[in-house]
Amino acid sequence: MNTQHNDPAANEAAALAEKWQNKANKLVRFTEKQQQKQMMRLIRNPMDKVILTKMIDQSFRSGSNARVADQVSYVLNKYGVPKFFSIAEKGLMQLFLKAGRYTPDISIPRMIKKIRADSARSVIPGEKEALYPHLSKRKKDGVRMNLNHLGEAVLGEGEAQTRLDTYLKDMEDPEIEYISVKISTIYSQINSLAFENTVDVLKNRLTRLFRTAKNNIFVHQNGTKSPKFVNLDMEEYRDLEITLAAFTRTLDQPEFKDYMAGIVLQAYLPDSFEEQKKLTRWARERVAGGGSPIKVRIVKGANMEMEQVDAAIHNWPLAPYDNKPEVDANYKRMVDYGMKPENIKAVHLGIASHNLFEQAYAYITAKKHGVEKFSSFEMLEGMANHVWRAIREVSEEEILLYAPVATRDEFINAIAYLIRRLDENTAEENFLRYSFNLKTDSEEWEFLKKGFFESCDLKDKAKNTPNRIQDRSNESFPEKMGTFYQGEFNNEPDTDWSLGVNRKWAEAVRDKWMKKPESKPDEIPVVVAGKEIFADRKILDRFDPNQINDNICIAKYALANNEDAELAVKTAKADPDGWRKKTCAQRHEILSRAAMELRAARGDLIGSAAADTGKVFTEADPEVSEAVDFAEFYPWTAGLLDKMENIECRGKGVGLVITPWNFPIAIPCGGIAASLAAGNTVIFKPASAAVITAWHLCQCFWKAGVPKNTLQFIPCSGSSTGPKLTGHLDVDYIILTGGTDTGMEILKNRPGILLAAETGGKNATIVTAMADRDQAVKNILHSAFSNCGQKCSATSLVILEKEVFEDENFKKQFVDAAKSYLVGSAWDFKNKMAALIAPPKGDLKKALTQLEPGEQWALKPENIDNNPYMWTPGIKWNVQPGSYTHMTEFFGPVVGVMCAENLEHAVELVNQTGYGLTSGLESLDKREVEIWKDKIEAGNLYINRGTTGAIVLRQPFGGMKKSALGAGIKAGSPNYVTQFMEFEEKDFPKTGAIQNDYPILRTTQEWKQKLDWGQLAEYETDLRKTIRAIKSYIYNAEQEFFMAKDYFRLRGEDNIMRYLPLGTVLVRVHEKDSLFEVLARIAGAKIAGCSLITGLPRELENNVTKFLYSREGKRILDKTPLIRHTDQELIEIMPEIDRIRYADQDRVPAPVFEAAAKNGIYISRNKVMMEGRIEMLHYFQEQTVSHSYHRYGNLGERGLK
Structure with a gap:
């Protein structure tokens, strides 16, 4: 089958590609054939690539041969010896597993040497005794070499200077003609938001490099001479504009008018074609003014896997095309434009591809315009060397090889490159995947040719505008977006600072919020009982900490007094605007509007945080996203609870939200949104060091329709008025984010208060x-x-x-x-x-x-x-x-x-x-x-x-031990709002099939049989409730609490939320407790896997204790002893307990509350529920595990289809 295209140029290119491939097949050497066979085996066994990647990635990490041997043994035992290995290599691996692992000082150096030797085709040894002979050989072959130094990640300016010095020495080395440089290797502090500063630093460093290159001459094989050549590589998408600006501004300097340098453009970015046109216009003006041309190396793009991970993590659109036909089409479009005589004379082209159809297309296009001398064939060293030999022999064209270089000590830093090359060699639609032993009469060749023709058809249709179009200065959102309208939760994207429009927006925010000495300070009132109060209150000044020596007052804010605090609590309790009476859906709709207001206020929230607390924009921006998430997420989760048919939920009443200064946007928003969503009225006491930001945050809620009686704003002294609020008996709960000492002080003064506190951490x-x-x-x-x-x-x-x-x-x-x-x-x-x-x-x-x-x-x-x-x-x-x-x-x-x-x-x-x-x-x-x-x-x-x-629902946030006081339910968790709600059961819980066998379930089944036949009649009401409760506990344990859940399944990152049994739980029996209330708590703790203590008052004898000591009671207790102690004895053993579970608030004696407060132990005292989704929360603590599992974008075995 010989497919043809309606464009003669495409057919001509296909024919030339076929000619080259046939010639390459004749020129392939024995060693290359062996390598091809091995690569074909690798492609047929995708898991082998995973194993090889792990071995390469992990074998060089430790300096201990024994540790490396153990790791390699683990990988091989877990995944097996790769099938693509030769028989000899497989034998060596088996020998290693049987003997070599026990003599690591002999086996591991040999293994590493072998890996490095096998990689030397793709990564040239950087030692001069190996590098120089290779360069000399290629020079004699008539092949030019473009060296790319692989070294450790450049994270500091010392290493950046070292790398720059390496490049300067290269330019002074007579053996080296041409190098490729990534901007991230010469400047460690690249910052998209600080665009101008970043470009200035890069310009200064490139100036040194270009000057050295210009002043050093390379002598070619034919005796001609030329200045050394520097090519700027392109990396991740964020660096596109920065690299282009640094390149052109450096060359705009008069001393480089007659110097030629190069830059890469990646065809997998739809942006690249427009950037090529801009760059070409600039270069044509430069040449018209008597300057030298430049060179553009057109590549497909080798960072796709990391771009995919980056897009997933940030919830941004994927910057590159998401399909190969459009990438290839854009490549041809760039070639067509670049090959026009008026363009190529100003911008020479390097056609960098191993796809013979692309190379042939570019060659045919160049010949058509008569511009062959302005373009070059470019390939990777060590990748299908027989192919470039064939092109050179058939078409007598110049070949330039891109050659990564690493010394023995630097080889660990070549791992990322090798993994990318492995991905490229095996990618489903990549030409290289099929290039090993490729025949032009095969199905594989026909498949590749069809792909080439398809991309020719798309050449003028492929998108040429960026995928990333976020514009903070001109945002519009769908009227009906978010959880209220769409019924699903998605995280709000942060600002993409790589986009110029967003940088300009940030500059406008700075212009507004960076106050001058003559600027008038804002006046921030107290908001109590629906009124703003500024007069007759103590006024404090807030100064910009960034400009502290200029003494710039940015705001004056009123302090609430004790009378304000009393009125605020009275108003919150009375709820004059009826917030508690609203349905859950009505509250959700208002909070959805608040989320929209927060989106609109992003700039002011960032600016106020910078002015108020000294927070940099790149740190404040994610806070706004988190605040939006809270406003969307909490009413959504409250709505899910509200939809449970067997329970009614309502707010606890009055919530006091006390927040810190270090997260002045997100943390206050979270506490406010959760409280409002749960149906409570809120008194908000912001940190004194973050009052300005808090004020602007409240505006978003008020504008959305939350009444000022419902959300009251009380900046006040933490030492005087603060205790008036925290100690007030009409405050039903407190949300605190702050120091452990602060939380303990609140509990000391009011031991019975429900405190949800996220405290410190070491x-x-x-x-x-x-x-x-x-x-x-x-x-x-x-x-x-x-x-x-x-x-x-x-x-x-x-x-x-x-x-x-x-x-x-x-x-x-x-x-x-x-x-x-x-x-x-x-x-x-x-x-x-x-x-x-x-x-x-x-x-x-x-x-x-x-x-x-x-x-x-x-x-x-x-x-x-x-x-x-x-x-x-x-x-x-x-x-x-x-x-x-x-x-x-x-x-x-x-x-x-x-x-x-x-x-x-x-x-x-x-x-x-x-x-x-x-x-x-x-x-x-x-x-x-x-x-x-x-x-x-x-x-x-x-x-x-x-x-x-931490991001809402992705990584719910909160600690354990000294880092949490209260129930310990995490912020951003599906369960967070339950702390601020009261639940009443209207019916038995709904359940489904139980997946596993549980002795406690069998016990309840036997109870049911006995009850149905008239036995245990005196306990019937309680036992029937217990039977239904235990089934619900088990069902919900299996569906929720025993499950490790990842709500997003992001590419390259696991975010698991799991539940851990609480440890030692004491179920305290009270004389008012029903048998159901006692048995249900015992069952809940046992099902959760807690270490259970059932504590009875010493003198208590009633129907409950009678049952517990009976045969049936012992069955449910199993091996759990019944321990009798007085309240004082309970207090004495309290430090050994992780949680105490009472059946109701009013059954906890004051001394027990006081002792628990002193020890920081949470007493769970909500009503006992049959509904397992609610009750089982008392016996677990949440834990989040976030694991970045990708390696340079490579997903390992999870990337296999």
């Missing part, structure tokens, strides 16, 4: 020898120092396995990266850290200025800019177990580094702190991941990613 990230250390540094850096380390989730401890602790390169890289973190005003977009909320004092000041015994400063923090609010990052090295640094929460930009003997020891060190908010692990070993997940004590677990940035 969060740690563990780095094992099996970590990707580049990735670990990057993740730790952001976790420790974003928002100046003032996040409750921030990494404060880094615990390194001994091998990593002793790795001087890791230490150097970590310090370099932290030292390079830009610190200064939030109004200067280049800064990643801005002002602290206040000049350091107490624990933070001590941490920033003093060392404990054994510690050293790896990086000493400095106070800068003559601003007491501005501090640079600090790193304390060799922190000792049990020390002040180990055990104390600092809440600032300082991190302590500890050494652990192994993972188990590291986990012990983490758990010793007593906190349990967030925790991180950096390891590529699945076994270590499972050990860590099982043993670490924290609410939010993060694997191979940062420990901050």
